[in-house]
Amino acid sequence: MSAREGHVILGVNTLVLGYLPAAWQWDARLTPDAPTDPGYWQRIAATAERATLDAFFLADGPALGDPSYDANVSKLEPTINWAHLAAATEHLGLIATASTTFNDPFELAERLLSLDHVSDGRAGWNIVTTRHGAAAGNFGLTGLPERSDRYERAVEFVDLVVALWESARTGVDVDHAGEHFTLRGRLRVPPSPQGKPVLLQAGGSEKGRRLAGTRADGVFAAELTKEGAIEHYNEVKQYAADAGRDPDTVKILPGVLFSLGSTEEEARRRSDALHDLGPSVYSAQWLSGALGIDATTLDLDAPFPPEVLAQAADPAFQGGSIGFRQSIVKQIRATNPTVREYLKQTRYTGSGHHGFVGTPEQFVDHIEDWYRSGAIDGFNLQPDVLIDGLEVIADEVVPLLRKRGLFRHEYETTTLRGHFGGSDVA
Numbered sequence: 531m532s533a534r535e536g537h538v539i540l541g542v543n544t545l546v547l548g549y550l551p552a553a554w555q556w557d558a559r560l561t562p563d564a565p566t567d568p569g570y571w572q573r574i575a576a577t578a579e580r581a582t583l584d585a586f587f588l589a590d591g592p593a594l595g596d597p598s599y600d601a602n603v604s605k606l607e608p609t610i611n612w613a614h615l616a617a618a619t620e621h622l623g624l625i626a627t628a629s630t631t632f633n634d635p636f637e638l639a640e641r642l643l644s645l646d647h648v649s650d651g652r653a654g655w656n657i658v659t660t661r662h663g664a665a666a667g668n669f670g671l672t673g674l675p676e677r678s679d680r681y682e683r684a685v686e687f688v689d690l691v692v693a694l695w696e697s698a699r700t701g702v703d704v705d706h707a708g709e710h711f712t713l714r715g716r717l718r719v720p721p722s723p724q725g726k727p728v729l730l731q732a733g734g735s736e737k738g739r740r741l742a743g744t745r746a747d748g749v750f751a752a753e754l755t756k757e758g759a760i761e762h763y764n765e766v767k768q769y770a771a772d773a774g775r776d777p778d779t780v781k782i783l784p785g786v787l788f789s790l791g792s793t794e795e796e797a798r799r800r801s802d803a804l805h806d807l808g809p810s811v812y813s814a815q816w817l818s819g820a821l822g823i824d825a826t827t828l829d830l831d832a833p834f835p836p837e838v839l840a841q842a843a844d845p846a847f848q849g850g851s852i853g854f855r856q857s858i859v860k861q862i863r864a865t866n867p868t869v870r871e872y873l874k875q876t877r878y879t880g881s882g883h884h885g886f887v888g889t890p891e892q893f894v895d896h897i898e899d900w901y902r903s904g905a906i907d908g909f910n911l912q913p914d915v916l917i918d919g920l921e922v923i924a925d926e927v928v929p930l931l932r933k934r935g936l937f938r939h940e941y942e943t944t945t946l947r948g949h950f951g952g953s954d955v956a
């Protein structure tokens with residue numbers, strides 16, 4: 531492995547109860563009111579701070595989830611969810627997903643900068659353009675705007691939000707007349723301790739990677755294989771360098787779904803039990819959404835038809851996220867399994883996101899391997915089930931990472947930007 535030094539960044543995409551739909555059946559502490567119970571969030575945040583983790587992260591879309599594959603159908607709006615947790619935590623970053631397609635730049639700039647104040651500089655914004663068609667109906671549209679329109683709007687949206695945060699610092703009005711937005715004025719919210727919230731981006735198409743490289747401080751990536759992760763890592767870092775930025779200021783954090791056990795067999799039993807407890811269509815539904823086809827119509831005992839894996843004639847009209855789709859197709863092409871074999875293997879190698887099933891020691895080996903191979907700057911951890919899935923990170927994984935010099939022993943920085951290697955002071 532390379533001699534790469536430094537420590538990994540570890541976030542937790544809490545989702546709410548965990549990434550598997552049966553999470554609520556696994557742990558009695560995951561009560562029906564957990565999503566809206568401040569006490570639940572404070573308990574898991576205390577575990578995360580005990581482990582000196584970098585941030586809690588909330589994936590989100592402005593629409594009710596689909597229970598056939600979404601483990602967290604109902605939840606609070608992320609910035610509100612994090613505002614109350616800010617008061618109950620001291621170090622943990624709080625990253626909220628918000629769509630550039632279904633928000634207004636002035637309102638979101640105010641809301642995120644306010645969150646940065648109430649959290650003493652620990653706010654982050656995960657920039658998405660939203661892949662779920664259900665959100666369109668909630669905003670008076672008959673369908674999602676086409677991908678390149680969404681990204682064109684996203685670039686103007688992000689630049690306007692950053693200009694508004696800058697207006698808070700300089701006191702100079704923003705005077706913007708663009709393709710998607712016209713605005714003259716400035717924020718009433720003063721600059722925050724870290725200057726402005728940390729920007730992350732999620733979306734792996736070429737436009738998504740370019741947005742990340744030119745503007746974001748971090749990337750929530752979907753990469754099922756180490757080769758795909760290295761390619762994504764290098765591409766975004768190159769976009770940053772081409773934009774005159776220091777590539778090291780953009781941290782690449784793929785998601786990793788994990789089930790851990792004291793032995794590999796126990797971990798696999800846990801993953802199997804959780805999948806067997808969940809909706810039988812879970813893996814097929816996830817795959818359908820990610821590939822943009824109905825996976826339940828495929829011949830289970832045959833390989834994937836070439837036309838299913840082929841890129842849409844015009845990627846612009848490829849539904850869902852190209853990032854997820856490309857990653858899944860790469861993984862399928864690597865072993866050419868039957869559909870049934872692939873759906874079964876996703877239990878152990880992840881569905882859409884990279885997956886790991888094994889012991890804490892094996893997980894640490896895996897984290898170290900991907901980090902020293904230049905595939906990641908860290909991971910956005912996604913426990914199969916919250917509470918006990920997070921406790922094993924605090925009690926077993928982090929101590930092992932610290933022993934290897936790969937993780938902090940205590941918080942040395944006070945803001946999310948500081949945790950990411952930037953300066954605590956704006």
Ligand SMILES: Cc1cc2nc3c(=O)[nH]c(=O)nc-3n(C[C@H](O)[C@H](O)[C@H](O)COP(=O)(O)O)c2cc1C
Nearest residue numbers: 589590658659660661732733734735738851852853
């Ligand atoms: C790793 C990853 C995580 C994502 N998380 C979300 C999310 O939480 N909410 C959401 O609306 N979209 C999410 N998306 C999709 C984004 O909305 C994205 O802008 C859109 O699907 C286009 O993605 P693409 O560039 O991969 O085609 C995610 C995409 C990826 C790759």
